[in-house]
Amino acid sequence: MEARMSPYPRVGFACLWDEDPRRTWSYTPWNLRAAMRERADLVDLGVEIPKTVRTALRAAHLRPRHGRLATTWKYSRITDEYCRRALLRSLRGSDCEAVLQIQDIAPLPAPFFLYQDLSYDALLSVHDPDNPHAVLPNISPGMMRRRRERQLDIYARATGVLAMSSWFARTLVEVTGLPAGKVHVVHPGITSAGDPSRPLPERERPRRRLLFVGGDFRRKAGALVVAATRLLRRDFDPSLTLTVAGPPAWPLPGEPPEGVRFLGQLPPAEVAALWDEHDLFVMPSHLEAFGIVFAEALARGVPCVGRDAFAMPEIIRPGENGGLVRGDDPAELAETIAGILDDDGLYARCRKDAAATVEWFSWDRAARQALEVVTAA
DSSP states (O other), rough: TGGSSSOOOEEEEOOOSSGGGGGGGGGHHHHHHHHTTTTEEEEEOOOOOOOHHHHHHHHHEEEEEEEEEEOOOOGGGHHHHHHHHHHHHHHHHSOOOOEEEOOOOOOOSSSSEEEEEHHHHHHHOOOOOOOOOSSSSSSOOOHHHHHHHHHHHHHHHOOOEEESSHHHHHIIIIIOOGGGGEEEEEEOOOOOOOOSSSSOOEEEEEEEEEEOOOOTTTTTHHHHHHHHHHHHHHTTTTTTTEEEEEESSSSSSSSOOTEEEEEOOOOOOHHHHHTOOOSEEEEEOOSSSSSSHHHHHHHTOOEEEESSSSTTHHHHBBTTTTTOOOOOOHHHHHHHHHHHHHHHHHHHHHHHHHHHHHSSSHHHHOOOOOOOOHHHO
């Protein structure tokens, strides 16, 4: 009864969930749905694909790509149709006044909104189909174009698009051509911020503990960070260390080099514990549609190094809470890292601003903004 007294309309929540629903899109839908449930009468519309169906779809869409078999089942017309029908079945009789979709599952007969961090227009600007390490290495140019056309059709029918960053919102308006009034910025919340009641570490000199967290080691420029660490240990501080978490196995040839500690995949709670043990978070990702991990670091007073691209400059302000690099030169990255480690004023500002970061990057705030957009439409 309490939920029906909400000032917000009855809203459907639609997401194509992974086999472990919590881990879908780095926990974003799971956390957003929980926060929206606290504020509104939320109806869960799915979509979940049974394991047997997933297995069949994977097998049916195996294709040779870059000398190996890869599956494109998530991008197939059959999967699209399966999800569309499942979503329409859930929508019937739900009495939803609007639906919030995670990504772009399907056009709907009811008013619907999309929550996204990236589009095919944005991906096409960085996609190299001949590169086996491309962002989407299994997608051919023809499939990429078809996915883009499908996405444009859904955009045209959608009531609105909730963009995870201002950068993506500009891309939707300036590149894709959506009306500015149809695009709304809703920053996500933090997943692995640590215990906010715990005092922030002082991080006095000498600062020498670097941290890299990212499952996609190549896309997030992990090799560049390792190379810069070698230079820093040689030229700046031989005691400097780097901790790498995220990949399931060590992603470079041989063993981790001296000074590098490899932790593998970690659950969010264990990632959160790492912030207070390190002095600088370094992840100059080649493609980072948003980068909530930077906000998670800053929430514990840890400065960040990212790339001057995509949404990273929205979070990282050089000279204030970290630094940005432009290229793939280990020397440039090493110089940026060394400058930050030596900047006492920057560390003081990061510590002072940590509480404001926690307050802004909350799932409660994200849920409120999302519901306000749905209500106003």
